[in-house]
Amino acid sequence: MEALHSDVKEVLLSEEDIHQIVSRMGEQITRDYAGKNPLVVAVLRGAVVFTADLMRAIDCPMSVDFMAVSSYGEAAKSSGVVRIVKDLDTKIEGRDVLIVEDILDSGLTLSYLIDLLKGRGPASVEVAAFLVKDVTGKTPAIEPRYVGTHVPDEFIVGYGLDFAERYRNLPYIGILKPEVYQK
Ligand SMILES: O=P(O)(O)OC[C@H]1O[C@H](OP(=O)(O)OP(=O)(O)O)[C@H](O)[C@@H]1O
Numbered sequence: 001m002e003a004l005h006s007d008v009k010e011v012l013l014s015e016e017d018i019h020q021i022v023s024r025m026g027e028q029i030t031r032d033y034a035g036k037n038p039l040v041v042a043v044l045r046g047a048v049v050f051t052a053d054l055m056r057a058i059d060c061p062m063s064v065d066f067m068a069v070s071s072y073g074e075a076a077k078s079s080g081v082v083r084i085v086k087d088l089d090t091k092i093e094g095r096d097v098l099i100v101e102d103i104l105d106s107g108l109t110l111s112y113l114i115d116l117l118k119g120r121g122p123a124s125v126e127v128a129a130f131l132v133k134d135v136t137g138k139t140p141a142i143e144p145r146y147v148g149t150h151v152p153d154e155f156i157v158g159y160g161l162d163f164a165e166r167y168r169n170l171p172y173i174g175i176l177k178p179e180v181y182q183k
């Protein structure tokens with residue numbers, strides 16, 4: 001196993017843990033979307049690593065498109081305002097849409113996206129979230145159909161999740177040392 005990054009306090013999920021979770025989620029999605037042709041919507045940038053793995057664990061016809069939104073910018077706390085940086089290139093009317101997210105924290109990003117995409121007349125909109133953070137005071141209950149696992153209320157990095165655009169390339173999920181983002 002590779003050495004722990006010096007800015008990471010603790011590893012929550014190893015590469016092996018991640019692989020097992022993604023396989024299980026892929027099986028569930030494959031079963032539920034049999035005979036359909038879902039459009040997987042990856043939310044850039046955080047979800048890109050998870051999406052790349054999840055797609056390969058889905059064994060039914062599907063397509064993928066990307067949307068970029070950002071609410072955290074360079075900060076460790078949401079600005080409260082979700083910005084669309086890139087919209088879908090695909091028409092979703094009548095499609096089964098599966099939004100793929102790396103983490104559900106305050107819920108702001110997903111509640112914004114779900115409302116936006118539902119307004120375009122899809123057949124269905126579901127969410128696959130790799131991580132759900134256990135925080136109090138989440139934006140109106142979002143219940144993702146597919147959840148990888150729950151994480152504590154700390155700042156998480158790795159496997160696509162960044163702080164100020166760093167650490168996305170760590171192959172594991174870890175807790176960032178507070179002194180790094182409080183600097
Ligand atoms: O539930 P929330 O409190 O809205 O937080 C979750 C969102 O925050 C992060 O994205 P961010 O806006 O930082 O952009 P990024 O994906 O480009 O890192 C993460 O990837 C989720 O999309």
Ligand SMILES: Nc1nc2[nH]cnc2c(=O)[nH]1
Pocket residue numbers: 072103105106154155156157161162163
């Ligand atoms: N990297 C990272 N991005 C987030 N966006 C919302 N919560 C988090 C988190 O814990 N870590």
Ligand SMILES: [Mg+2]
Pocket residue numbers: 043044045046047069
């Ligand atoms: Mg994101």
